[in-house]
Structure formats: structure tokens, C-alpha cells
Amino acid sequence: MQHTVAQLAMTVGLPSEQKATHMSRFLEILEQRRAPLNLNHLLRLFEDMLRRLDAESGEIELAFPCYVSKAAPVSGVESLLDYDVRMIVGKRPGQPVELSLEVVATVTSLCPCSREISDYGAHNQRSHITIAARLRSGMSPEELPRIAEEEALCEVFGLLKRPDEKWVTERAYDNPEFVEDPVRDIALRVMRELRIAEWTVKSENFESIHNHAAYAEICGHNAADPGA
Secondary structure, three states, X not given: OEEOOOEEEEEEOOOHHHHHHHHHHXXXXXXXXXXXXXXXXXXXXXXXXXXXXXXXXXXEEEEEEEEEEEEOOOOOOEEEEEEEEEEEEEEOOOOOOEEEEEEEEEEEEEOHHHHHHOOOOOOEEEEEEEEEEEEOOOOOOXXXXXXXXXXXXXXXXXXXXXXXXXXXXXXXXXXXXOOHHHHHHHHHHHHOOOOEEEEEEEEEEEOOOOOOEEEEEEEEEOXXXXXX
């Protein structure tokens, strides 16, 4: 995983008069860690924050673009594609630590109605698929976008040659979907993932021929015991 500048917010459950005197310790905690910040490192950072500030509750929220190298479907040319990622670790008094992961993946969709009623062609949409998950154990930020791309009509790429454009266009035309279709398919995938305790899947299609967007959302909980 590679990322550029990240937005980070750190909060603790302290009386207001103590917060002002502890602000510099946030920076001290951040400056002590120079290694890449994965989920395990984020948990250790959070535990260090609570210990250093003598706090019973707190939260760290980290938002950044994650760049993944992808190969085009025909030519194989490689390029970087970015995904918006948000990692949150938090704890309330008397409660265990909770870890959440949210990603936004961009995909291509094509309207089934448009294809059905048109003599030729059909209108496409750029779609943003968001998967938010409260985790039981760690997951890589790249895993959730991959699920979204595998279940969506067609993934997007940073760089395409002419043969790749033909492949993407025809794949979309041959597999039209309504906005709710990939949401259902992705939900079925995350329901089988035991590392996820609670989840929400959203899809927003930015319509190319309408002055509005199409939207679908579904959420649920996963039992810790797959037989439950």
C-alpha cells in the first residue's frame, strides 16, 4: 500500500481543562513513529495515546488515498489507481476497542433500460461504491475495494490502450446493472467475511443523461459463529 498526505484526527475523553495541556502530546506520539502505518500499527498508536494521556476513551481517525498498481485487461500496461480510505480506532469507557475500515472504489455501470429500449448503444455511469466495516480482526485496505470491483459491472483503470477501451466498453454493454445490483452482490460477499462484525454497502451512480444520481444502500451484522 502506498499513500500520500493523510488527514488524521485524534481525540480523548478528558475534561476540557486537561485537553489544552495535553495537546502537544498528540504530536509527540505521532513523531515517535516513522514506520508505515498499517492497522496493527494504528492499534499500537491508539493504545500509546490512551496510556500517555491517562484516558479511558478516545478515537483516532485516519483518512488518505490508497494507490494500488493495476494492469489493464488486454495490453497489461500498469498504472496506479487511487481509493479513498478511512481507518478509525476508538474506545468508550468500559467498552472494548473498536476498529473500523471504510473504502470508496470507483467502477463503471451501464443502464439495462437504456440498452433494452435503444436501437444501438446505452448510457454509462461512473459509480462510487462505499464499503464501511466494523472489524473483528485486521483487514488490508486493499481487500474491500477488490471485493467491490469483482462484484461490480466493470472496474476502472488509471491507464487504458485502445484494445483495453474496447474490452471495457463491451464488457459494460454485455453486463448491464441497476444501481442496487452490485450492492446486493457485494453484501453477499461481506456477509461471508468473519473478520467483519458490522457492515454497510452503498452505491451512487452519477448519471450521464439525468440531472440526478441513483443511490442504493444496504447494511447488516455478521454472526461471530458462521453456523448461527
